Amino acid sequence: xxxxLPTLKxxxxxxxxxxxxxxxxxxxxxxxxxxxxxxxxxxxxLGFSVELMPLPGQPHKANMIAxxxxxxxxxxxxxxxxxxxxxxxxxxxxxxxxxxxDDRDNRFYGLGSTDMKGFFPIAIEAARTFVGKPLxxxxxxxxxxxEETSMDGARALVEAAxxxxxxxxxxxxxxxxxIHMHKGMMMESIRITGRAGHSSNPxxxxxxxxxMHDAISTLLRVRAxxxxxxxxxxxxxxxxxxxxxxxxxxxxxNRICGHAELQFDVRPLPGMPLDELRAELDRxxxxxxxxxxxxxxYGPIFRGTEAFAQERTAELVRVxxxxxxxxxxxxxxxTEAPYFKSMxxxxxxxxxxxxxxxxxxxxxxGQDRIQPMVKVLEGLIAQFCL
Numbered sequence: 001x002x003x004x005l006p007t008l009k010x011x012x013x014x015x016x017x018x019x020x021x022x023x024x025x026x027x028x029x030x031x032x033x034x035x036x037x038x039x040x041x042x043x044x045x046l047g048f049s050v051e052l053m054p055l056p057g058q059p060h061k062a063n064m065i066a067x068x069x070x071x072x073x074x075x076x077x078x079x080x081x082x083x084x085x086x087x088x089x090x091x092x093x094x095x096x097x098x099x100x101x102d103d104r105d106n107r108f109y110g111l112g113s114t115d116m117k118g119f120f121p122i123a124i125e126a127a128r129t130f131v132g133k134p135l136x137x138x139x140x141x142x143x144x145x146x147e148e149t150s151m152d153g154a155r156a157l158v159e160a161a162x163x164x165x166x167x168x169x170x171x172x173x174x175x176x177x178x179i180h181m182h183k184g185m186m187m188e189s190i191r192i193t194g195r196a197g198h199s200s201n202p203x204x205x206x207x208x209x210x211x212m213h214d215a216i217s218t219l220l221r222v223r224a225x226x227x228x229x230x231x232x233x234x235x236x237x238x239x240x241x242x243x244x245x246x247x248x249x250x251x252x253x254n255r256i257c258g259h260a261e262l263q264f265d266v267r268p269l270p271g272m273p274l275d276e277l278r279a280e281l282d283r284x285x286x287x288x289x290x291x292x293x294x295x296x297x298y299g300p301i302f303r304g305t306e307a308f309a310q311e312r313t314a315e316l317v318r319v320x321x322x323x324x325x326x327x328x329x330x331x332x333x334x335t336e337a338p339y340f341k342s343m344x345x346x347x348x349x350x351x352x353x354x355x356x357x358x359x360x361x362x363x364x365x366g367q368d369r370i371q372p373m374v375k376v377l378e379g380l381i382a383q384f385c386l
Contacts, residue, residue: 005042005045005046005124005128006042008121008122008124008125008370009101009103009108009121011038011042011120011121011124012101012108012110012113012117012118012121012365013100013101013110014038015035015038015039015112015117015120015121016098016099016100016101016110016111016112016113016117017099017100017101018034018035018038019034019099019111020032020034020035020084020085020086020112021085021086021087021088021089022085022086022087022145022146022147022148022149023087023088023148023149024149024302025088028088029149030060030085031058031060031061031145032060032061032062032084032085032145032146033060033061033062035084035117035143036052036062036063036064036084036143036145039064039066039084039120039124039141039143040052040064040066042124043066043124043127043141044066046068046124046127046128046131047068047131047132048066048067048068048127048141049066049067049068049069050064050065050066050067051064051065051066052064053065053156053157053160053162055145055146055152055153055156056156058145058152061145061146061152061153062145063142063143063144063145063153063156063157064084064141064142064143065140065142065162065163066140066141066142066143067138067139067140067163068127068130068131068135068138068139068140068141069135069138069139070133070134070135070136075164075165075166076137076138076165076166077135077137077138077139077140077165077166077167077384077385078137078138078139078140078165078166078167078168078169078380078381078384078385079140079141079142079163079165079167079168079169079340079345080119080123080126080127080139080140080141080142080169080171080377081141081142081143081144081168081169081170081171081336081340082116082117082119082120082123082142082143082144082170082171082172082351083116083143083144083145083146083147083148083153083336084117084120084143084144084145085145085146085147085148085149086111086112086115086117086148087115087148087358087359089111089361090360090361093361094361094362095109095361095362096109096110096362098110098111098361098363099111101113106366106367106368107364107365107366107367108364108365108367109362109363109364110363110364111363112363113353113363113364113365114173114352114353114354114357114358114363114364114365115172115173115353115355115357115358115359115363116171116172116173116351116353118352118353118365118370119171119172119351119352119353119373120141120143120171122171122352122370122373122374122377123141123171123377124141125374126374126377126378126381127139127141127381129378129381130381130382130385130386133386134386135385135386136385136386137166137384137385138165138385139381139385140163140165142157142163144157144336147335147336149302150302150303151303151305151336151339153336154336154339154340155303155339157339157343158339158342158343161343164343165345166344166345166346166384167316167345167346167347167380167384168337168340168341168345168346168347168348169316169320169347169348169349169350169377169380170335170336170337170340170347170348170349170350170351171349171350171351171352172333172335172349172351172353172355173351173352173353173354173355173357173358174329174331174349174350174351174353174355175352175353175354175355175369176324176326176350176351176352176369176372176373176376177324177326177328177329177350178317178320178321178324178326178328178329178348178349178350179328179329179330179331179348179349179350180309180310180311180312180314180317180328180329180330180348181232181234181235181270181307181308181309181310181328181329181330181331182307182308182330182331182332182333182334182335182337182349183235183240183267183268183269183270183307183331183332183333183334184267184268184269184270184272184274184304184305184306184307184308184334184338185265185266185267185304185305185334186265186266186267186268186274186277186278186300186304187263187264187265187300187301187302187304188263188264188265188266188278188281188298188299188300188301189261189262189263189297189298189299189300189301190212190215190261190262190263190264190285190296190297190298191259191260191261191296191297191298192208192211192212192215192249192259192260192261192289192294192295192296192297193208193258193259193294193295193296193297194206194207194208194209194211194256194257194258194259194260194293194294195256195258195293196255196256196257196258197255197256198254198255198256199253199254199255199256200254202256204256205256205258206256206291206293206294207256207257208249208250208257208258208259208260208294209249209250209257209260210257211260211289211291211294211296212247212249212260212262214288214289215262215285215288215289215296216244216262217288218284218285218287218288219242219244219264219281219285221284222242222280222281222284223240223241223242226239226240226242226272227239227240230268230269230271230272231269232269232270232330234330235269235330235332236330236332237332239269240266240267240268240269240272241266241267242264242265242266242267243264243265244262244264245263245264245265246262246263247260247261247262247263248260248261249261263301267332268306268307269307270307270308270309271307271309272307273306274304274306278300281298282298285298286298305334305335305338306338307338308334308335308337308338308341308347310337310341310346310347310348312328314346315346316346316347316348316384317346317348319379319380319383319384320348320350320376320380323375323376323379323380324350324376328348331349331355333355335349337349350376351373352365352366352369352370352372352373353365353366353369354366
């Protein structure tokens, strides 16, 4: 049965050729059904039971849960998970067509090759070894939608409490190193509305820019307090960060500024729940900007992702360290790991690509990473499914 499947290279070429850009700009945003339909067909050929779960209100986007089981317990086993969407691409800056797999220099070039469509053919190749073998626990290959923007795919899984498993490996690009911890991410906005007027008489208006100065000063004080209060030496940057990313306001030098907006991000450490951080920011900002002529609106640009931490003593971490030959590490970028962890699964992030290749022109997956990753996944499947 497995012999009827396309080769790993053919599979990756077909996945790259199926556009699945996820973007906050509706003009760029796409669905992922082409990708999950391909994966579903290949996994059904292997003998997996496949279910597609369209996202609520977004039928052009879906999660896929594919299960290989010998009829044992339905709430155990191992999940090999990845997202099917990519970021937008810079048209004209690629040396080759981003939607056509280019095999050169011992690398596979293509949009999503490393982040992270390349993980799926590798997971399927590892699964081939176990087709027809009696599995003590199920093997689940899971594909999600919209990780690059809203995390709506992962959120839908949590709301459905699916899948029910014991262990999860998320194949994000980590250079074949197991990751047991990462920071969270918040993207926030402050909108201040004042009153425009002629600049020759300040009493004619209320400056939104001057009020924004007070808001920014408050943010910088909060940042300093958080960095004094929270520290984790397991991260290269051991403190939470806050970046003031962009600001817009006013329209002319001789008018009192009537409106200003600041967008910023926060990268919290594990143990810093987003709801608590937002509540503190809301309270402090409104206290700082209390002029009755000024209104302040603060809120998230999107819901954000919690920080993630898996105990280093967990069996999954220890087995991954042994199979890869690398000690578990941390990263600063966010993944779907906290969503799987919230469903009761021991979780790690472990994939063949490099994060330095993600989100840029000429993204590639090094071919020398493929067989080592297949072997690691085979070892994990053998440990937790046989």
